[in-house]
Amino acid sequence: MSLLEVDDVVVQFGGVTAVNHASFEAEAGRITGLIGPNGAGKTTCFNVISGLQRPTKGAVRFNGKSVTRTPVHRRSRMGMARTFQRLEAFGSLTVRENVRVALDIHRGLKGIVKPSGSDLDSLLERVGIAAYADDRADAIPTGTARLLEVARCLAGAPRLLLLDEPSSGLDESETDDFGDLLKDLAAEGMGILMVEHDMDLVMAVCDTIRVLDFGEVIAIGDPSMVRSDPKVQKAYLGYSDLDESGEHVDAGPDVHVDETPTLVTPVVTGGGATVKEPSA
Numbered sequence: 297m298s299l300l301e302v303d304d305v306v307v308q309f310g311g312v313t314a315v316n317h318a319s320f321e322a323e324a325g326r327i328t329g330l331i332g333p334n335g336a337g338k339t340t341c342f343n344v345i346s347g348l349q350r351p352t353k354g355a356v357r358f359n360g361k362s363v364t365r366t367p368v369h370r371r372s373r374m375g376m377a378r379t380f381q382r383l384e385a386f387g388s389l390t391v392r393e394n395v396r397v398a399l400d401i402h403r404g405l406k407g408i409v410k411p412s413g414s415d416l417d418s419l420l421e422r423v424g425i426a427a428y429a430d431d432r433a434d435a436i437p438t439g440t441a442r443l444l445e446v447a448r449c450l451a452g453a454p455r456l457l458l459l460d461e462p463s464s465g466l467d468e469s470e471t472d473d474f475g476d477l478l479k480d481l482a483a484e485g486m487g488i489l490m491v492e493h494d495m496d497l498v499m500a501v502c503d504t505i506r507v508l509d510f511g512e513v514i515a516i517g518d519p520s521m522v523r524s525d526p527k528v529q530k531a532y533l534g535y536s537d538l539d540e541s542g543e544h545v546d547a548g549p550d551v552h553v554d555e556t557p558t559l560v561t562p563v564v565t566g567g568g569a570t571v572k573e574p575s576a
């Protein structure tokens with residue numbers, strides 16, 4: 297039995313089919329990547345999994361139990377935690393206060409009353425944001441704010457961690473440290489499902505990958521299988537990095553893998569609205 301099972305999920309928004317009969321799993325103790333072009337339906341899948349979006353059709357099972365109709369807060373108590381593409385921390389509180397609030401909420405839910413100082417510090421340290429502990433959350437760099445989101449999730453000791461583009465805004469060494477943290481968490485038994493555009497990070501940490509395109513799962517496999525899958529190459533813009541005038545298009549520092557053909561983050565060109573990602 298998988299920790300998370302997404303079973304034949306369909307999500308329609310009026311005439312747009314955002315998720316089209318998608319089925320995939322995420323296992324405890326493993327890092328599962330969910331990748332695909334902009335507009336492929338990744339965030340909508342996360343919304344269905346976490347309970348923010350009721351699917352038009354299909355089911356979600358967590359730890360063997362159907363949670364398709366379970367409200368968000370109950371899924372959270374059952375051990376699901378997620379970060380958002382747009383940031384959610386309390387801007388007027390410090391980093392430390394934000395994590396303390398999250399810890400206190402989860403302790404309160406579990407009836408634990410002892411003070412949380414040392415756990416708080418070790419959590420900040422572990423996620424790599426201790427240096428920002430006393431800064432207001434609205435004054436820290438975007439990448440750090442994403443790590444703060446992760447720390448707030450970890451405060452609840454989740455069984456399943458859902459990460460939506462966690463590494464955007466992190467530099468290379470911060471991304472490496474973050475990848476190590478994810479591997480450690482998985483080694484401790486946590487299941488991680490990650491939407492991520494940084495292919496180097498995805499290929500380095502994911503045990504297994506699911507590729508979405510136009511709401512459909514078009515590939516499932518380990519990183520090397522997925523990387524060489526022709527359907528995946530095609531979904532990622534026919535592996536060309538040249539624009540119409542023959543100029544090299546800057547695909548950004550983080551969206552290539554070190555093999556040809558190169559995976560680049562494409563723009564959706566038909567069959568569904570082009571999505572402008574909220575700027576972080």
Ligand SMILES: Nc1ncnc2c1ncn2[C@@H]1O[C@H](COP(=O)(O)OP(=O)(O)O)[C@@H](O)[C@H]1O
Pocket residue numbers: 309312313314332333334335336337338339340341568569570571
């Ligand atoms: N609330 C919504 N209402 C209407 N269409 C939506 C909504 N959310 C997402 N969509 C559409 O669903 C598709 C998938 O979006 P999304 O899940 O955000 O993709 P991704 O996260 O892979 O970039 C897109 O065509 C998008 O425009």
Ligand SMILES: [Mg+2]
Pocket residue numbers: 338339340381
């Ligand atoms: Mg998204």
